[in-house]
Amino acid sequence: xxxxxxxxxxxxxxxxxxxxxxxxxxxxxxxxxxxxxxxxxxxxxxxxxxxxxxxxxxxxxxxxxxxxxxxxxxxxxxxxxxxxxxxxxxxxxxxxxxxxxxxxxxxxxxxxxxxxxxxxxxxxxxxxxxxxxxxxxxxxxxxxxxxxxxxxxxxxxxxxxxxxxxxxxxxxxxxxxxxxxxxxxxxxxxxxxxxxxxxxxxxxxxxxxxxxxxxxxxxxxxxxxxxxxxxxxxxxxxxxxxxxxxxxxxxxxxxxxxxxxxxxxxxxxxxxxxxxxxxxxxxxxxxxxxxxxxxxxxxxxxxxxxxxxxxxxxxxxxxxxxxxxxxxxxxxxxxxxxxxxxxxxxxxxxxxxxxxxxxxxxxxxxxxxxxxxxxxxxxxxxxxxxxxxxxxxxxxxxxxxxxxxxxxxxxxxxxxxxxxxxxxxxxxxxxxxxxxxxxxxxxxxxxxxxxxxxxxxxxxxx
Amino acid sequence: xxxxxxxxxxxxxxxxxxxxxxxxxxxxxxxxxxxxxxxxxxxxxxxxxxxxxxxxxxxxxxxxxxxxxxxxxxxxxxxxxxxxxxxxxxxxxxxxxxxxxxxxxxxxxxxxxxxxxxxxxxxxxxxxxxxxxxxxxxxxxxxxxxxxxxxxxxxxxxxxxxxxxxxxxxxxxxxxxxxxxxxxxxxxxxxxxxxxxxxxxxxxxxxxxxxxxxxxxxxxxxxxxxxxxxxxxxxxxxxxxxxxxxxxxxxxxxxxxxxxxxxxxxxxxxxxxxxxxxxxxxxxxxxxxxxxxxxxxxxxxxxxxxxxxxxxxxxxxxxxxxxxxxxxxxxxxxxxxxxxxxxxxxxxxxxxxxxxxxxxxxxxxxxxxxxxxxxxxxxxxxxxxxxxxxxxxxxxxxxxxxxxxxxxxxxxxxxxxxxxxxxxxxxxxxxxxxxxxxxxxxxxxxxxxxxxxxxxxxxxxx
Numbered sequence: 050x051x052x053x054x055x056x057x058x059x060x061x062x063x064x065x066x067x068x069x070x071x072x073x074x075x076x077x078x079x080x081x082x083x084x085x086x087x088x089x090x091x092x093x094x095x096x097x098x099x100x101x102x103x104x105x106x107x108x109x110x111x112x113x114x115x116x117x118x119x120x121x122x123x124x125x126x127x128x129x130x131x132x133x134x135x136x137x138x139x140x141x142x143x144x145x146x147x148x149x150x151x152x153x154x155x156x157x158x159x160x161x162x163x164x165x166x167x168x169x170x171x172x173x174x175x176x177x178x179x180x181x182x183x184x185x186x187x188x189x190x191x192x193x194x195x196x197x198x199x200x201x202x203x204x205x206x207x208x209x210x211x212x213x214x215x216x217x218x219x220x221x222x223x224x225x226x227x228x229x230x231x232x233x234x235x236x237x238x239x240x241x242x243x244x245x246x247x248x249x250x251x252x253x254x255x256x257x258x259x260x261x262x263x264x265x266x267x268x269x270x271x272x273x274x275x276x277x278x279x280x281x282x283x284x285x286x287x288x289x290x291x292x293x294x295x296x297x298x299x300x301x302x303x304x305x306x307x308x309x310x311x312x313x314x315x316x317x318x319x320x321x322x323x324x325x326x327x328x329x330x331x332x333x334x335x336x337x338x339x340x341x342x343x344x345x346x347x348x349x350x351x352x353x354x355x356x357x358x359x360x361x362x363x364x365x366x367x368x369x370x371x372x373x374x375x376x377x378x379x380x381x382x383x384x385x386x387x388x389x390x391x392x393x394x395x396x397x398x399x400x401x402x403x404x405x406x407x408x409x410x411x412x413x414x415x416x417x418x419x420x421x422x423x424x425x426x427x428x429x430x431x432x433x434x435x436x437x438x439x440x441x442x443x444x445x446x447x448x449x450x451x452x453x454x455x456x457x458x459x460x461x462x463x464x465x466x467x468x469x470x471x472x473x474x475x476x477x478x479x480x481x482x483x484x485x486x487x488x489x490x491x492x493x494x495x496x497x498x499x500x501x502x503x504x505x506x507x508x509x510x511x
Numbered sequence: 512x513x514x515x516x517x518x519x520x521x522x523x524x525x526x527x528x529x530x531x532x533x534x535x536x537x538x539x540x541x542x543x544x545x546x547x548x549x550x551x552x553x554x555x556x557x558x559x560x561x562x563x564x565x566x567x568x569x570x571x572x573x574x575x576x577x578x579x580x581x582x583x584x585x586x587x588x589x590x591x592x593x594x595x596x597x598x599x600x601x602x603x604x605x606x607x608x609x610x611x612x613x614x615x616x617x618x619x620x621x622x623x624x625x626x627x628x629x630x631x632x633x634x635x636x637x638x639x640x641x642x643x644x645x646x647x648x649x650x651x652x653x654x655x656x657x658x659x660x661x662x663x664x665x666x667x668x669x670x671x672x673x674x675x676x677x678x679x680x681x682x683x684x685x686x687x688x689x690x691x692x693x694x695x696x697x698x699x700x701x702x703x704x705x706x707x708x709x710x711x712x713x714x715x716x717x718x719x720x721x722x723x724x725x726x727x728x729x730x731x732x733x734x735x736x737x738x739x740x741x742x743x744x745x746x747x748x749x750x751x752x753x754x755x756x757x758x759x760x761x762x763x764x765x766x767x768x769x770x771x772x773x774x775x776x777x778x779x780x781x782x783x784x785x786x787x788x789x790x791x792x793x794x795x796x797x798x799x800x801x802x803x804x805x806x807x808x809x810x811x812x813x814x815x816x817x818x819x820x821x822x823x824x825x826x827x828x829x830x831x832x833x834x835x836x837x838x839x840x841x842x843x844x845x846x847x848x849x850x851x852x853x854x855x856x857x858x859x860x861x862x863x864x865x866x867x868x869x870x871x872x873x874x875x876x877x878x879x880x881x882x883x884x885x886x887x888x889x890x891x892x893x894x895x896x897x898x899x900x901x902x903x904x905x906x907x908x909x910x911x912x913x914x915x916x917x918x919x920x921x922x923x924x925x926x927x928x929x930x931x932x933x934x935x936x937x938x939x940x941x942x943x944x945x946x947x948x949x950x951x952x953x954x955x956x957x958x959x960x961x962x963x964x965x966x967x968x969x970x971x972x973x
Contacts, residue, residue, distance in 0.1 A: 067529060068529060068682070109681070157694070159696055163697070163702040163703055164702060164703070167703045171705070182649065182653050187644065187652055187673045187675065188673060188675055188694065190652055190653055191652055191655075191656040191671065191673055192656075194652075194653040194656035194657045194660075195657070195659070195660045195696065195698075195699050196703070198656075198660050198661055199699035199700065200699075200703070200705060200706075202706055202709065203706055203708075203709040211650060211653055212649075213648070213649070213650055219571070220530070222684070232619070232650065234621055234650075234654070234657065235622050235625070236657075237629075237662075240622050240625040240626060241625055241626070241658070241661065243629060243661075243662060243665045243666075244662075244664055244665055247665040288830075292831040292832070292834070293831070293833040293930060293931070294832070294833070294937065295937075339935065340930075343934075343935050368721060368754060370754070371754065372754070372755070375931065376931075379930075379931055379932075382933065428889075468802075468841075469837065469838075470841075470932070471844070472805075473801065473802050473805050473807075474802075475755060475757075475802065
């Protein structure tokens, strides 16, 4: 068969015809053979696939569309034709030996083409669909490709195809017969890492560290660039850190710093954050030490842990105020537990002397607007009581004025009533801000005094 | 000038030339005029824009590429040519009166084209870039469009363009001179809502209710379809619910049910969930009533609130076990507070009789493996103590065997030590599962007894 086609083509060439006459002879001698070949065994690159639906643009070369339809072999065939190419529909259907469904569009109306393709794709959910852009104007072909790759994000089964040829005869303005083949176009996504990197970056910025890590791992695989391992490791580190799994965060921090120390990554973007990352690794070490020793007087661990909780509160503040309140309460309590521990006391069993109780009643009375003798001090220190004790002990972190404390007392007393802790109260916006302010002030004093500046924010990846 | 062009074209036509001779005359008479026109005033649709960089495919019609480059007017011009079209580079540069930067690709090598375009786009961050696909093979044009719309997600300044014509002369195989115009292709995203809907759906499934709502609101605007208001309202309802802002969740639930009752939405997808949504609205009403009355004995509100907390725990279980533990602890405590309240008692000041204390010590002794006389019962009931009291009072929700309770006691005692509550312990996976199991069992018994089945999961939107 292939030989026959070559012969017919050679014969056509030797006639040295041009224009309409050449077309006529082509139609009579070459095309029937080509059609027979493609009906039996279409040339498809890389591999023949079975489609349920094919959608084609149709210009003034219906032969290409015929070959594409035969190569795609779909059960339903839709043809986007223009008023000018409408007249080729009959030939197309005759050559295919079946009817096709026509849809008319303007030859430059890309918007209408998008809509028509979108409609058909939507009407065939779950089906395997191919878009063939071989025939038609540049606008139609380009629009088809654009619609295809756009819709592919939603309908991953979609493929874009066209009929190519190995040799084109410029005089006859036809592909050299027998060299035609249907190409399933590669998806840019398979080739270009840009989108993955962009999405990974977006996920990272949205604090979706786990999902960002997955993207970076896939980029590593797709591009073979080891540098993405560093991004992925940074994501893992923050993912566990923000989930309060400090041990796993630490092992990722260590791994990241090892990477950064390697010569291969001297010019890696993250190297410019090496100093900050080293501090964060040391901060995580201090937190892990604190959690293991349960010794609340350890300043570095307590401050880094408090800073982490405040950061978590800040991130939930807008969208999840109830949860943010929990983080702020816990950070506040933690810094008080720490300061009490530094005074050699335990907030859960403070063993208060009579003197201390007396003094605390004075403070609490002033802050709560009660008579000191009406104040009862229980076994464990609540938030307000811890502030009172620290005040009595001359702790520098609690140097608030009485009127300040009168402003804060309500929200401090409210801790146990809060929905996520023990009660049924949902913090109001104003209360949340007060809580945040108080916890930050306490933390700042403790942090300045210790000469530490825990920077818990994720480093920039872009 | 336009008249001159028309005259030259008419003159060409009257010669009735074909092929190379026609081309020669075109080059001598028509093309210089066309060039002069486009140098001065290129025809661009919809509007002329200033680009910094243009990238072109080049096939065997360099004139189209010349017009495109003039119309785009970029400071840097890159040309993707094939070995076959390399010879047109000189003419192109001569016509443009400037040099262009050539990049060779195979005429069917779409992968290489993607890479070449990707490289250039990446090399010009922040610049306004246009891709022109007019000249070249179908593969090149389609590849250019695909690359363009793919990269546009990352580089939104990218535009795809081509030179179209209002009339094409089939004999001369040229656009009728003077009807050429450069078209900036519309973005499928502007036309097709599919992607927004898909993304909104994905965000909803990922429990990103706030972001999903934004997408649905923008779909409403883009498509004018009121039905998306219902989707958006459902998203808002769950967003506030999951952020524990029950009042706002409730007002959205009410709004959603009003929508559903309207004739206009009789066939809306969400109508099939009307029953479930009505139940959820009533559940939210019960929670709001509970939070307002602070009366823990209200069964419906307590069960819906508990179910919400368990659901939040379940969703955090894999990725944020420390936070999940908090939700489970709170749900467990809440159901105990509720059962204690139903017995007419208050878990915070239970006023235990001597008998009750005696009995509780027996239970606690067996569960903790201690002598009853060593058990101290404090003023407020902890989790274990609440279980012991309920057991003594014959409450049906706590019918656990002693050996079960021996298994659970560790994790119940651990509540206050947990990092987000009062201590420095990070729950281990096994502890978390135990906690989850215990809280679920208690909840299930209470729920079965009440004949309620709170379904707090978001309804499906797809």
